[in-house]
Structure formats: C-alpha cells, structure tokens
Amino acid sequence: MATFRAIKEEMERRIAAREWEPGAMIPAEEELAREFGSARATVNRALQELARAGVVERKRKAGTRVSLHPVREARFVIPLVRQEIEAEGAEYRYALLSREMERAPDLVRARLGVEGELLHLRCLHLANGAPFQFEDRWINPAAVPGALEESFAGISPNEWLVRNSPFSQADFSFRAARASRSEAEILGLPEGEAVFIAERATFIGDAPVTLVRLVHPPGYVLRTSL
Amino acid sequence: MATFRAIKEEMERRIAAREWEPGAMIPAEEELAREFGSARATVNRALQELARAGVVERKRKAGTRVSLHPVREARFVIPLVRQEIEAEGAEYRYALLSREMERAPDLVRARLGVEGELLHLRCLHLANGAPFQFEDRWINPAAVPGALEESFAGISPNEWLVRNSPFSQADFSFRAARASRSEAEILGLPEGEAVFIAERATFIGDAPVTLVRLVHPPGYVLRTSL
Missing domain, CATH: 3.40.1410.10 (Chorismate lyase-like)
Known part of the structure; x- marks a missing residue:
C-alpha cells in the first residue's frame, strides 16, 4: 500500500512531466485511492500538502486542479x-x-x-x-x-x-x-x-x-x- | 456599538501600553463583549485577527493570552x-x-x-x-x-x-x-x-x-x- 509520501511524490512527478497539465482537473480522490491501492484519507493528505505548497488548488465542490499560477510566496523570520x-x-x-x-x-x-x-x-x-x-x-x-x-x-x-x-x-x-x-x-x-x-x-x-x-x-x- | 476594527485597535493599544502584559491572559470574550457593548462575534473577529498577526495566542479551552514571543515572520512573493x-x-x-x-x-x-x-x-x-x-x-x-x-x-x-x-x-x-x-x-x-x-x-x-x-x-x- 502506497504511503502518503510516495503518492505525493508520484503526483509531483506527473505535474512536473505535464501528464497533469497546468489548470487541468486531476482525478477524483476515490479514483486515485483505487489507482494507488491506498485509503482515500491517504490521498487526501497528499493533496492537502500539495495544496498548501500551492501546486494544486482545491475547491470544495469542484474538485482539485493543477495550479495555473503556482505559489510564489516565501516567508522569512525576523531574526534574533x-x-x-x-x-x-x-x-x-x-x-x-x-x-x-x-x-x-x-x-x-x-x-x-x-x-x-x-x-x-x-x-x-x-x-x-x-x-x-x-x-x-x-x-x-x-x-x-x-x-x-x-x-x-x-x-x-x-x-x-x-x-x-x-x-x-x-x-x-x-x-x-x-x-x-x-x-x-x-x-x-x-x-x-x-x-x-x-x-x-x-x-x-x-x-x-x-x-x-x-x-x-x-x-x-x-x-x-x- | 463598537466596530470590530475599533475593538481590535483598543486591544492593540492595551497590549502596546502593557495594560495587558506579555504572556498574561486577557479577559474572556463574554466579558469583553459586555465591556465594549458589542456582540461576542465582533470580539471574536478582533481576536482572530490579532491571533493571525501573532499578537495574541488562542488555546481552544484555555482562553487567549498576549503572545510572549510575538510573530516575527514575514512573507514575500517571487516577483514577476x-x-x-x-x-x-x-x-x-x-x-x-x-x-x-x-x-x-x-x-x-x-x-x-x-x-x-x-x-x-x-x-x-x-x-x-x-x-x-x-x-x-x-x-x-x-x-x-x-x-x-x-x-x-x-x-x-x-x-x-x-x-x-x-x-x-x-x-x-x-x-x-x-x-x-x-x-x-x-x-x-x-x-x-x-x-x-x-x-x-x-x-x-x-x-x-x-x-x-x-x-x-x-x-x-x-x-x-x-
């Protein structure tokens, strides 16, 4: 059974290779869970991390798509x-x-x-x-x-x-x-x-x-x- | 009735003046709502913004305290x-x-x-x-x-x-x-x-x-x- 990390890396690979193109919808969670032979919660966690990194965008009802304008935001801390x-x-x-x-x-x-x-x-x-x-x-x-x-x-x-x-x-x-x-x-x-x-x-x-x-x-x- | 913005500014003033000291608990939402003559939701919204800015820390059960180590994090965007x-x-x-x-x-x-x-x-x-x-x-x-x-x-x-x-x-x-x-x-x-x-x-x-x-x-x- 694929770990959440392996699933996330495979998704990143597909996006980088443009198998999943910018702006395109990606398959539904259930479908991905079947494909990867994992729990739906595991796929969900991988998608959550990709969304937090700005690589995909999730809309509550509409599903998940590859970001057209991926995140371009960085943080830094006021140092001591x-x-x-x-x-x-x-x-x-x-x-x-x-x-x-x-x-x-x-x-x-x-x-x-x-x-x-x-x-x-x-x-x-x-x-x-x-x-x-x-x-x-x-x-x-x-x-x-x-x-x-x-x-x-x-x-x-x-x-x-x-x-x-x-x-x-x-x-x-x-x-x-x-x-x-x-x-x-x-x-x-x-x-x-x-x-x-x-x-x-x-x-x-x-x-x-x-x-x-x-x-x-x-x-x-x-x-x-x- | 105080607006959420006026309440937020008054809270910032108290924290800056150390009427509410670093690390100290601040009054409960109901108490603040009574004091400011506003809805509890209005106080809540002001606290939420202060928490997001790192000025206060909210714990689900324990209430809200003034941050000891206020936020020191900034963001910037990768520019075009x-x-x-x-x-x-x-x-x-x-x-x-x-x-x-x-x-x-x-x-x-x-x-x-x-x-x-x-x-x-x-x-x-x-x-x-x-x-x-x-x-x-x-x-x-x-x-x-x-x-x-x-x-x-x-x-x-x-x-x-x-x-x-x-x-x-x-x-x-x-x-x-x-x-x-x-x-x-x-x-x-x-x-x-x-x-x-x-x-x-x-x-x-x-x-x-x-x-x-x-x-x-x-x-x-x-x-x-x-």
Whole structure:
C-alpha cells in the first residue's frame, strides 16, 4: 500500500512531466485511492500538502486542479541576531555604541510619522570578535515606554524588543550599497565596500514602534526557503 | 456599538501600553463583549485577527493570552520582474543575451544536484531603457522538458517558468557584492559598484527545476511587509 509520501511524490512527478497539465482537473480522490491501492484519507493528505505548497488548488465542490499560477510566496523570520550568529557556531558578542534621546532626522520622522524626540541606539553585534551587524535604531517611547528605563548595556534592542514589544505590522526593505565612512569605520571595512542593508519599521495598530537600519559587511547572506 | 476594527485597535493599544502584559491572559470574550457593548462575534473577529498577526495566542479551552514571543515572520512573493517594473510606472523591456545547452559549472551542479547538460539562459530586464536586472539562469530540462522548445526570444524565462513550471520547494538567498567585470559591463556600471544579488533554486519534489542569479544595480530595493 502506497504511503502518503510516495503518492505525493508520484503526483509531483506527473505535474512536473505535464501528464497533469497546468489548470487541468486531476482525478477524483476515490479514483486515485483505487489507482494507488491506498485509503482515500491517504490521498487526501497528499493533496492537502500539495495544496498548501500551492501546486494544486482545491475547491470544495469542484474538485482539485493543477495550479495555473503556482505559489510564489516565501516567508522569512525576523531574526534574533544572536541566534543567527550562534547558529553558525560562532561566539556572539554585543556592544552598545551610543544611547541618546534625540530629535530624529527628517527621513526617520517621515518614515515613522512621529514628531518629538525618539530613543536613538547604535550598537554592534560581533561573531567570534568580528563585526557582523551594525544596528542603528530609533524607538518611539510613546509606544514602548519601558525602553526608557532600559540601559541596553547588557541586552541588545533587537532582543529586548522581541521580548517586550509586540507589533502588528512591519515593513521590510533590503538593498546593497557602498559603505559610508562611518559605517566602514564601525564595521572595520575599507570605505566604499559593498554592504547589505536591511531596514525594518514596525507598528502596533497605528502607533510606530521602531525603525532600524542593519548594516552587514560583505559575506553576509540572508537566506530563506519555502 | 463598537466596530470590530475599533475593538481590535483598543486591544492593540492595551497590549502596546502593557495594560495587558506579555504572556498574561486577557479577559474572556463574554466579558469583553459586555465591556465594549458589542456582540461576542465582533470580539471574536478582533481576536482572530490579532491571533493571525501573532499578537495574541488562542488555546481552544484555555482562553487567549498576549503572545510572549510575538510573530516575527514575514512573507514575500517571487516577483514577476515585468510586474515589478510596470508597478513603478516604467516601461518594461526584455533582451535575451544568450541561450545554450551547456555543462554547468561545479557550483551550479552541486547546488542543484544534477549531472549532464543544462539549459543556460542569460538575459537583461530593462526599465525605461535602463538595465534593471541581469538574469543568469540554469534550467534542468529533465524537470521542464518544454523549455527546450522555447526560444525565450519573446518571453523571459522568469515569466515562462511561472506560467509553465510548478515547484514545491524554493531556496532563496540575498547578498550584496561588488559587481564583477562582466556584470558591470552588462548593467552599464563602473566595475566594483555595489550590486544586490538574489539567488533562487526551485525544486518539484526531489527534482531540481532551476537555479537563477539575479543581479541588480544600485538603487534597487527589495520590499516586503507583514
């Protein structure tokens, strides 16, 4: 009797070989169960997984068809930088460079939609003693009042916020750029080196929580899978 | 009577202000319905959305608590480069640079786990006549036999594969690098300029479908939100 995994793989093979063409209906569950000599529940489980992966589309009454526009969606997790570093087997170290209440630059205020002073934190995350990420962060104390009582000497804002500050919306952007003079200095790079920059803005309801710019030296790779 | 949206926002406010603390149980639905003067179904819907966003956690019998480790997961969609460009209001143009059956370099074969010749395509995507993306792609004809009959003169492999080739798994990586001499030439950049490189490998079942390296000139930003 075929396992659910063997059935799923055979279905994937047929779809890849276009024996089942894009957009076409595939045979009914009972028919497939007979063909594979398995329980209908086993076929159902295989179809469920294919549907979750976006390879087929199931309609309650109309049956199952091969997706015309298969899934093109991937996920990634907002990383704890400490975990990222430790996952590579490296030793994690954190250094706070500065902590100030400040009027943010226009771009930051526009991005978060706030006036008034924000908590500005600059810190460095190291892997085996080498700079791994420069974190330049603004926190809205109105949304995260506890941040004002935290020194951030012993815990990074990344980790503190994940523990203490829920959010309901986040915007992400990723880009490549030449390192500025100060970024190059902090990361110990030649000026103009290619750095990978991740920016995140998070919000709880309509209230801005934080805007962060993370600068990584060459060699950094952001990975995800689907 | 409070709308579901107003209730959701008030709950977000309480969580942000830590009136409802991380990990703490929140009042029962009936109690909240009484407090907000709304139907229990309305409260339920607000809680459902907060749970989907990872702000609260619901257990069937135990009730609802504020998440200790709120969601840190974002999604992004594998873009059609044409749509990316047209979404900016720019005119899309595509040019095929080369199309060969070739023995792939060791790194590509190792990455895909295939021997034998692969279909190698190099092409350029332009926005308003300026290089936007250099696509360097290997396709496994065993998994996508139709690709051998396609010239790719009039349709990019990106678009053709999305239409014709389902996949069940994809690995993504993103990095910054200095442009190589040939990349700089193709993209019309000074050598050594910072480029944003996205790589994808896709599989259907265990069969490798394609490996692609997408190189973007400075100014390119990959965006996503949650």
